[in-house]
Amino acid sequence: MHKVVIVGRPNVGKSSLFNRLLGKRSAVVADVPGVTRDLKEGVVETEKGRFLLVDTGGLWSGDRWEKKIQEKVDQALEDAEVVLFAVDGRSELTQADYEVAEYLRKKGKPVILVATKVDDPKHEHYLGPLYALGFGDPIPTSSEHARGLEELLEAIWEKLPVRHIESEPEVAGIKLAIVGRPNAGKSSLLNAILGEERVIVSEEPGTTRDAIDVHFTFRGQPFVLVDTAGIRKRPESLVEELAIRRSLKAIEEADVVLLVIDPFQVGDRELKLANHALETGKPVLLVITKWDLVRKEEAPKVRRELKEKLAHLEHLPRVYTSAFTKQNLDKIFSEAVRLFELNHTRIPTAELNRWLSVWTAKVQLPNFKGKPLKIFYATQPEVAPPTFVFFVNHPEFVTRAFENYLKNRIGEDLGLKEVPFRLVFRGRRE
Numbered sequence: 001m002h003k004v005v006i007v008g009r010p011n012v013g014k015s016s017l018f019n020r021l022l023g024k025r026s027a028v029v030a031d032v033p034g035v036t037r038d039l040k041e042g043v044v045e046t047e048k049g050r051f052l053l054v055d056t057g058g059l060w061s062g063d064r065w066e067k068k069i070q071e072k073v074d075q076a077l078e079d080a081e082v083v084l085f086a087v088d089g090r091s092e093l094t095q096a097d098y099e100v101a102e103y104l105r106k107k108g109k110p111v112i113l114v115a116t117k118v119d120d121p122k123h124e125h126y127l128g129p130l131y132a133l134g135f136g137d138p139i140p141t142s143s144e145h146a147r148g149l150e151e152l153l154e155a156i157w158e159k160l161p162v163r164h165i166e167s168e169p170e171v172a173g174i175k176l177a178i179v180g181r182p183n184a185g186k187s188s189l190l191n192a193i194l195g196e197e198r199v200i201v202s203e204e205p206g207t208t209r210d211a212i213d214v215h216f217t218f219r220g221q222p223f224v225l226v227d228t229a230g231i232r233k234r235p236e237s238l239v240e241e242l243a244i245r246r247s248l249k250a251i252e253e254a255d256v257v258l259l260v261i262d263p264f265q266v267g268d269r270e271l272k273l274a275n276h277a278l279e280t281g282k283p284v285l286l287v288i289t290k291w292d293l294v295r296k297e298e299a300p301k302v303r304r305e306l307k308e309k310l311a312h313l314e315h316l317p318r319v320y321t322s323a324f325t326k327q328n329l330d331k332i333f334s335e336a337v338r339l340f341e342l343n344h345t346r347i348p349t350a351e352l353n354r355w356l357s358v359w360t361a362k363v364q365l366p367n368f369k370g371k372p373l374k375i376f377y378a379t380q381p382e383v384a385p386p387t388f389v390f391f392v393n394h395p396e397f398v399t400r401a402f403e404n405y406l407k408n409r410i411g412e413d414l415g416l417k418e419v420p421f422r423l424v425f426r427g428r429r430e
């Protein structure tokens with residue numbers, strides 16, 4: 001999901017702005033505990049789509065822009081795509097405003113200067129001095145009178161990077177399947193996830209099956225863990241074959257597959273599960289758990305060995321975590337969202353064909369008995385997984401090597417290498 005963060009010195013009206021923007025559009029507001037205890041987050045729903053809005057207001061202590069606060073804001077800004085720099089539109093700029101401005105300039109993220117508390121259009125002539133901050137035109141807003149919010153949303157959408165994402169996750173949430181060999185650490189990981197305070201859990205027994213889906217929200221994004229009954233039951237109570245069938249079923253139901261891996265137990269089982277997922281069109285996140293067991297000095301070696309054993313899955317993203325220390329638990333979810341979105345990418349036909357002409361200009365097309373393969377055009381009729389259809393003179397002229405070449409180009413140039421996209425070649429008369 002897109003992320004927009006509000007930054008500004010105390011008392012400029014950040015939290016009113018936050019509440020106003022969420023308004024009725026608000027899906028979820030969560031106080032995020034832990035390191036970022038003082039952050040408020042919520043999902044802003046607009047006609048153009050949704051984004052996660054984060055208010056850093058709670059990070060300040062007093063009026064000073066201290067190093068401690070800065071470090072926390074740094075974290076909040078880490079994957080932010082747009083920063084709303086809030087300043088009081090009715091009073092003079094302060095030292096703290098200038099310090100925040102300087103800090104944001106160094107960060108280099110797109111900034112929108114928001115003048116708050118401009119309740120009356122007559123006050124707008126006070127805005128002149130704000131240009132001194134160096135962030136261009138301020139957008140006057142009033143949270144009290146709900147002024148300027150549409151303009152602000154407009155400006156936010158203008159600055160957010162364009163992603164050709166076909167559909168946002170369903171309201172019910174992104175469906176995740178947790179799979180892996182017995183004792184990989186699935187149920188421990190599940191408990192670690194569900195034990196996190198920030199997760200709001202509700203369990204729904206399936207009506208026609210004994211599968212239990214767990215619904216929860218993480219950073220405003222709803223998720224569903226499918227068939228957790230299969231994970232929670234002690235492995236020995238499940239006949240091995242049934243356990244396998246169950247995980248294959250969970251994979252088929254999921255949007256994204258979390259493949260849980262014990263770094264010291266890697267083999268065919270992992271490759272089989274991953275391949276089943278990829279063949280079914282599901283993106284796979286490699287969740288390497290029990291990382292607390294790996295000593296720091298050993299880590300590079302273990303990573304290298306894992307890389308060799310998982311060579312076939314080299315292109316898949318991975319997260320190193322532990323059910324005990326809970327390191328990187330957040331990252332599992334941010335990566336899951338990213339994979340969901342990637343798998344829902346739709347490349348517009350014009351753009352795809354622009355690329356196609358670049359790709360075909362670089363190589364000699366295969367030919368059969370002196371007759372060359374011709375590619376007329378390409379389209380992407382489907383997402384999840386993205387499916388590319390190439391209209392050609394003779395589909396049987398397409399060689400494995402040429403298909404692999406196209407796969408590599410799509411993976412690299414369209415940024416899809418982490419998801420299981422498909423190619424189809426269709427014959428068309430010349």
Ligand code: GDP
Pocket residue numbers: 180181182183184185186187188189231235289290291292293321322323324325
């Ligand atoms: P499952 O069969 O995949 O659900 O695996 P379990 O969650 O039951 O874990 C198998 C064993 O690994 C248990 O003895 C756990 O205590 C241990 N384990 C699981 N996760 C971790 C972890 O992150 N760190 C450590 N040190 N041990 C773990």
